[in-house]
Amino acid sequence: MIIGIGTDLLDVRRIERTLARFGDRFVERIFTETERRRAARRFKPAASFAQCYAAKEACSKALGTGFREGVFWRDMRVENLPSGKPYLTLTGGARRRLESLTPSGMVAHVDLSLTDEAWLAQAVVVISATPAGPPLGRR
Template sequence: DLCNIERIEATLQRHGDRFKERVFTETEQRKAESRVHAVAATYAKRWAAKEACSKALGTGLRMGIAWKDMAVTNLRSGQPVMQVTGWAAERLRSMTPAGHEAVIHVTLTDDHPWAQAFVVIEARPVAPGHS
């Protein structure tokens, strides 16, 4: 999914905390606010990731799935990780075949004025005896 960084920057200026608190988790907000020279780009990449995740779930932002049900965090290495909760987690469970575990792959990039995210959901077979 693509997101225009300038659009997010304008939304942040216009709606500030109200926008951030409606869409982004506290962890996502801390990450973005710590990136002093890339605040809007950081938010835009996470917005794009949430859009991409909702599409990978096959729902978009419908069926009770909320923005904060999907959150991008980072491993120590910096690798982005998508975490799902609430209705997004329910949807993920319902679409994962028996004998499989869902693995969400996410990648983020930006090149002003665009932020981009790809989300792929893999159904990985569970090894016998591991559930």
Template sequence: MIIGMGSDLCNIERIRNSLDRFGDRFEQRVFTEIEIAKARRRPFTIAGTYAKRFAAKEAFSKAVGTGFRRGVFMKHIGVVNAPSGAPTLALEGGAAQRLAEMVPHGHEPRIHLTLTDDHPWAQAFVIIEAYPL
């Protein structure tokens, strides 16, 4: 059963401006080490890479119904790739705790994430499913 759903649209140029203005401080405050490493391997599309991940973090915060409150922080939500290559989320801290609070007894969470971009926009959709054990 679906227990959460969120979406977000992010302007790639806004992320580019934050990178130009704040550089490493912006990256370290918002993104995980895995996300930073991936973006730096893509120097010509670094802003788009970050914008999709920024949108995914926003979409997850909407899917769990808290926004960035109650211990849910951007740095605790990381976009990673499943063995199949599909994007998914790795959670820690308050983000992982909030997800655990939402899942009914006898179920496990499954996070579905899709990312896309078409300059100047990046978009993410998150669906959180409670799957019976």
């Protein structure tokens, strides 16, 4: 069953301006170490940061809170499987919110899809729950 969806669309130039203005202060407040390394490897680091930023906003919407009720930016970590598929790992307040949304006897899954084109970055997050039991395998 689906228990939450969220989407976000972001102009990469906004992130470029924020990076130019606030630099490390912004990066350290919003992004995890892995996300910073991911951006550093990319041809356009600002586009990578924009995708991660959009992923976190989309996830905060899928959780139904936005950045309230103890849900913080760095509680939502964007990583990639070896195949390149992105995924989100939740910690802290975001994890607690996810647990509160998950019906008992079920396991939550957080799926993330990212794209960018020209100056736009977009993220979609779907939170679903399946009955607890033997693992379904990595999707």
